[in-house]
Amino acid sequence: MPTVSTGFKKAVKQLSDKEKEAIILKAARRDGELYDLLAIELGELTPEEAYEQTAEKIRELMMDTTGRYLGRALTKSLRKSAKEIARFKRITKDVKLETDLHLYLLRLIFDNFTGQFDSYYKAFYTATARLLQRTIQLIRKNLHEDYHLEYKDELDSFLEQIHSRNKPLSFDLPREFVVE
Template identity: 70%
Template structure:
């Protein structure tokens, strides 16, 4: 993303309201994410819950409709897209709790539907899931209040137990359990 120069700022300040409106509308038509950000910031009817639900629906569709010759490769690709959708929702809302909730939603889908794929010859899905779990733990510890740590502990411990219960070595160093402060 380019840095905004003082000359550019001055040029924007000199635009009339009508010119600013036309410029914003033109930019929003060209960039779907910018449109979503502006909608979230400007419209009262676009709420945080709405953005989260939309992202959950996208993640649900991606993971549960993954098909291909190799299911493991297909869900690995779908997981990558789901992680991009989570990042997109974070850029729109700038809300850490929503990001964590979407991570946990993705992990719930994985652990309720695809744990059998962890034992596949293709280790990409197992590795991506372990990294997502580690990232989720890190985000909870870093960005959320300690009360949320207790709320998520049981679920995270179950995910960690299932990951550690596999015969394959872990690609990342995961704790045995989620430690609360």
């Protein structure tokens, strides 16, 4: 992201309100993320509504996945879903809702696609395990301990399902979510 120079700041301050409005509207039309950010800042869109929209996109990405090699297609859909979550995070800065989106994606995977974990290609299995690891780290780092108890049972279930497969992972994944 470019650094804003002092000359640029001065030039923006000298613009009239009408010119600033035109520039903002032009930029918002070109960039969907900027539009959503402005919509939240201006109260047109709540973080909960943005959560619902993102959850629907994730559901569509995962449930509409097809292809000759379903494991590969699911891995691509999982990556796209992770990008949607990252976009949501940049727009709202809401860690709790971001965590809920991670868990929503994990629920979709574990409710519908665990059969793909046994595939010859282990990319989907590994990507899911990495998503689970990131979710655990996100909860530990950014959420209060009370939420740890709320998420423990579900995370332990996911961890158990991952470890029940006899596939090696290139990273350490805990056997259970430890509440401190």
